[in-house]
């Protein structure tokens with residue numbers, strides 16, 4: 001679907017910078033992005049496969065583009081771009097995030113009530129209790145703890161299991177499959193296998209739920225016993241909704257909790273905020289969402305020509321949005337590189353913007369706040385157990401920025 005005026009390798013007279021680029025510090029955007037920003041709010045770069053792309057770094061431009069229906073999220077389009085070969089293998093597998101309205105709207109409507117503010121409020125006490133228990137278990141076991149393994153993953157998996165009606169006993173299995181999807185050690189074929197395994201798991205679970213005469217309280221139970229039963233969703237649709245919600249529901253929040261702890265331990269002057277009451281803690285979480293931007297690299301393709309400033313994005317062009325840079329745009333946030341836990345800037349795009357804005361954002365806020373409060377309240381002298389430089393950063397293209405483990409002691 002390339003257009004005569006599209007970005008193409010022959011458009012460029014100088015070599016284009018790579019996008020995405022690897023973070024050097026887990027909580028700072030890749031250093032090379034500053035040079036990109038100096039070129040403008042929407043610039044040209046090159047993807048791993050040599051394909052040119054637009055990269056959006058400006059906050060105003062991002063918000064304009066993310067509500068423009070000519071910018072497509074349809075991952076099934078042959079011209080849909082990918083930031084890596086591994087990510088391309090995942091691009092076949094999804095609902096919601098990889099679809100455009102009206103199809104997208106219809107699916108989103110079926111699942112949204114499970115993630116409402118009211119539903120989250122009902123769950124918050126339970127999440128807090130669980131986070132407290134996990135921190136107590138860390139304390140009981142003694143140093144040699146890993147924040148990702150011992151707190152962040154179990155809080156996130158436990159919560160999304162509860163919402164969906166997935167048995168928590170199975171968490172090792174689906175966490176392992178999801179981890180494969182972002183591991184730098186695995187090939188695109190192994191990514192494909194991990195997706196097949198997740199599909200197999202969800203297929204069995206849906207079958208089992210169909211046989212149950214008393215539906216449980218989870219979202220999957222509702223989808224099976226109402227939408228599948230009356231024919232408004234197919235089995236395939238229910239399975240694919242289950243896969244995307246299970247994957248996005250634990251991986252993202254676990255990464256956010258872990259990276260937040262790392263960032264705060266590196267900036268310990270801020271730690272007291274989590275002992276200063278829920279209002280301050282909520283503000284702090286909002287700033288961490290802006291500052292860390294773990295959902296970096298949002299992908300789109302232009303479905304028609306789009307004018308933005310004095311540029312024309314042509315039909316078929318790749319458009320990548322760097323949420324990390326957009327959230328550090330000095331025109332939108334004063335002194336953007338400063339971590340200011342009282343900033344109160346809710347116009348960040350840490351959860352995206354427009355029709356695809358994160359469905360789990362209320363839940364994620366509650367989980368992150370509960371986990372950080374439990375941790376810093378109960379272990380005030382928490383510290384890193386390894387030098388910060390030894391903490392391994394996930395690859396830039398993995399979709400969720402983060403680290404693989406966070407060893408701590410006290």
Ligand code: HEM
Nearest residue numbers: 096097245248249252253256295351352356358359360364
């Ligand atoms: C701190 C944690 C989280 C962050 C930073 C985050 C970030 C994001 C971002 C940036 C998007 C927009 C993607 C785009 O526009 O292409 C998104 C969408 C989405 N998120 Fe999250 N997310 C988090 C937690 C969660 C949780 C807990 C769930 C629970 C299931 C979830 C489910 C989803 C889904 C299903 C979408 C796609 C929505 C749609 O296309 O309509 N996320 N998230």
